[in-house]
Structures are given as C-alpha cells and as structure tokens.
Amino acid sequence: MADVDERRFEEHRGRLRAVAFRMLGSTSEADDAVQETWLRASRAGDESVENLEAWLTTIVARVCLNLLRARAGRGEVVLDVHVPDPIVTPASGVDPEHEALLADSVGLALQVVLQTLTPPERLAFVLHDMFAVPFEDIGPIVDRSPAATRQLASRARRRVQDRPTRPDRDTSRQRAVVDAFFAASRTGDFAALVEVLDPDVILRSDGGTSRPRLTFTLHGPEQVATQALASSRLSPFVYPALVNGAAGVVVAASPDRPLFVMAFTVVEGRIAAIDVLADADRLRTVDLSMLRS
Numbered sequence: 001m002a003d004v005d006e007r008r009f010e011e012h013r014g015r016l017r018a019v020a021f022r023m024l025g026s027t028s029e030a031d032d033a034v035q036e037t038w039l040r041a042s043r044a045g046d047e048s049v050e051n052l053e054a055w056l057t058t059i060v061a062r063v064c065l066n067l068l069r070a071r072a073g074r075g076e077v078v079l080d081v082h083v084p085d086p087i088v089t090p091a092s093g094v095d096p097e098h099e100a101l102l103a104d105s106v107g108l109a110l111q112v113v114l115q116t117l118t119p120p121e122r123l124a125f126v127l128h129d130m131f132a133v134p135f136e137d138i139g140p141i142v143d144r145s146p147a148a149t150r151q152l153a154s155r156a157r158r159r160v161q162d163r164p165t166r167p168d169r170d171t172s173r174q175r176a177v178v179d180a181f182f183a184a185s186r187t188g189d190f191a192a193l194v195e196v197l198d199p200d201v202i203l204r205s206d207g208g209t210s211r212p213r214l215t216f217t218l219h220g221p222e223q224v225a226t227q228a229l230a231s232s233r234l235s236p237f238v239y240p241a242l243v244n245g246a247a248g249v250v251v252a253a254s255p256d257r258p259l260f261v262m263a264f265t266v267v268e269g270r271i272a273a274i275d276v277l278a279d280a281d282r283l284r285t286v287d288l289s290m291l292r293s
Helices: 003-024 027-044 052-073 108-114 119-131 135-142 146-161 171-187 190-195 221-232
Strands: 088-090 197-206 216-219 237-243 246-254 257-267 270-277
Touching: 003 027, 003 052, 003 119, 027 052, 052 119, 052 135, 108 119, 108 146, 108 257, 108 270, 119 135, 119 146, 135 146, 171 190, 171 221, 171 237, 171 246, 171 257, 171 270, 190 197, 190 221, 197 221, 216 221, 237 257
Parallel strands: 197 270
Antiparallel strands: 088 237, 197 216, 237 246, 246 257, 257 270
C-alpha cells in the first residue's frame, strides 16, 4: 500500500483498537491484533474497497475471533475466576490514549462477563451492540446466517444483562461510595460496610498461578463485608485510581509494591460488583508512581 493508504489506516486505528480490546480484554493483545490487521490489509490493498472502516473492522474481528478460538483450544488450566488486565489511570481522569478503549462504560466487570461467552457470541455482541455493525455483515465472519447471528447476540446480551456490569456514569458519586467502603473497612464498621453493598453484590478475586489461594468468588453483603474487614489490616497504602474508567483503587504493601487492583461497579449508589486482580505476576506492570503524583 502507498503511504497515503497507511495514513488512511491510521485514521481508523482508534476504532480498530477499541474493537479488539472489547473482544480480547487485553491492551497488548489488542495492539497485536491491530498490527496483524494492518499487515493483512497492506497485503490485500484497498483499491476496490468502498467502505474502508467496515472492511478493516471485518479484518480485525476475524483476527480476534481466531485468537479467542486459539485460547479455547490450548487446553490450558482454566481458573475459576479470571480478571482481565485492568487499565489503571489516575483518579483525575482517563488519559487520551485510553479514551476510545473505555468509551461506553466498558468497565472491568463487563470484560469479566464477556469472557464467559463463546467466541462467536462475544464477537456478535461486541460488533452489534457496541459498534452497531449489522448482522448481515457479522454473519459471514462467524459462518452463520443473519438470523442465527442475531440469536448469538441475543444470548450474549442476556448473559450481560443478568450481571452488574455498567457502573453509574457519575465518577464522583462512584468515588464517594468507594471511599465510604474503605472508611468503614478501616474503622471495622460492619454495618456501614453492608450499607454500601448491593444485596446481590459479587466479589471476584483472581490470584493467578502465583497466588492461587486468592482466587475465589464471594456473594452477598455479609461475605463481602467480612472479607473487606479481614483484608483491611493488610492494606497500609490505598491509592485512588480509575480502573477501566470507573472508580477503583490500587492497594499496596509499600509505595512501590502493589498487592491488588480493585475495580468497583457502583449501581444506584451501592457497590454491585468488586473485581480484584491479585496476580503478583501481572501486577508488576502497574505503575504506582502515576497515582502518587
């Protein structure tokens, strides 16, 4: 492709990266998928392409679908809980690099639920419900008719709607609820903790292979509040942050050693979900310096 065509590709990079991130739940894998999309597009050329955005979206979707199917086919040990790599930014706001990725309230809880879908369900839901791609265009990617593709998206939508995945839009109100949660944890106020938790609250913790004892799921205010009180004494440093664009924190043992990344889904003024990354291997990429400044 000529240089001018590379510039045209760059005009669509943000959208392609956003599609790939929602499909894969990883910024590094999303970047790899966009790079593969560029390589495929550059080899094919675009002289006869009428709608470049749609064509590139189809390519990146196929790349992501292949990656998701490869994950499923590796025969790896599947943990009971897997929290995707979080996007951690200062509490003051999301940086421009990640704005497109985190549009439309793509919180960490939604990424967790998307992982429970089959690859075709995930593709149909992401492309149609998040990027308004017609089912007629999605069907050929998953080798299904438009009607069957609509059913894929419908099943996925029900799974998503059954879980708390979309936080309140006002991040300042989210932060007030999260602050109340930690204030109650520090003072040992069990009743105040329960008060800020939704009756159906769920806590998912992913310790990875490095800390498997920290991989578990808790349901209900009593279980979650009890865990919060038990963990509070182990958390001398708590740094407010945005985690996938929603109110969260990074808990650290020292100013340079993160213990957990905690993402909160606040719905109607109460915490409906807490997703915790406790995997020491993956926590090494978290930069605490940006949260201390």
